[in-house]
Amino acid sequence: MGTIKTTTIISVESITKETFVANYYKPQRPVLIKGFAKQWPAYEKWNLEYIQHLAGDQIVPLYNNKPTKGHKKSVVPAKKMKLYDYIELLKSGPTDLRMFFYNVLQKMPQLTKDFDYPDIGLPFFKKLPVMFFGGKGSKVLAHYDMDLADLLHVHFHGTKKILLFEPDQARYLYKVPFTVHNVEAIDLDNPDFSKYPALQDLRGISVEMKHGDALYMPSGYWHYVSYQDAGFSITLRAFPRKVKKLGKLLSNLLFMRNFENIMRYIAGSKWVDYKESSMINRINKRYKKRNENA
Secondary structure, X not given: OOOOEEXXXXXXXXXXXXXXXXXXXXXXXXXXXXXXXXXOOHHHHOOHHHHHHHHOOOXXXXXXXXXXXXXXXXXXXXXXEEHHHHHHHHHHOOOOOEEEEEEHHHHOHHHHHHOOOOOOOOOOOOOOOEEEXXXXXXXXEEEOOOOOOEEEEEEEOOOEEEEEEOHHHHHHOOEOOOOOEEOOOOOOOOOOOOOOHHHHHOEEEEEEEOOOOEEEEOOOOEEEEEEOOOEEEEEEEEOOOOHHHHHHHHHHHHHHHHHHHHHHHHHOHXXXXXXXXXXXXXXXXXXXXXXXXX
16 A cells, blocks of 8 residues: 655635636646635535525435446446435435535525625636535545536535546546546555556645635546545536537547446446456556666
């Protein structure tokens, strides 16, 4: 076992539009803005009890870290329950059950009164504010967002840690072919360098987010999330406008995801096992050869 090499993210207490665009958005460099949400009503109002009060009886899909097996699609919920009951579960103690991409406009539009879209230079797509919930101890495997959006990720209620990786670090992350995530067996908190030696060359950026902090994640950045406490976040998205990234976005949504699900339907676990083992062998051979020639 070992430790992933990281540097600490740049953090600021406040930021102007001009500084954000020049220093972070244009060069595609992440930044943590401490206490960003203090300008929102959400800063004082949002906690698990407040969301629970608004939840009603809506049923939500929940996910865990167990890989999907057999002929199932690549992403399927582990179970469904009432949002009220799920938040009770979060408050009661550790759980690996998570909820992600909860569409605020569709599911709980009253929350939109508690935040706004900041004028910091990001061309926000205002029809898709989404929320993420996790229990203490839950983790989200390393991945990048399929839509390649620039993200402003604002956290509430508790603390969570994130490891960020530039897009070019994918060659060390053991990215699973035809997906946007790495091998699910890899624990980046306790990486097994004997089984996945290329992780020794991985370089990340460590982030700790507390209530009200905002993290800017540039397009295509990988992120690995671990919840230190039960909590939730909202992500505001700005879709890419450059032709090359728009082409990649469409390829991800129209080809890659559908091809993966078709192959899972046809071949099941044989397909998953084949592509993962082939990829791991290929990366490990490349790592060994490079170090022998060094």
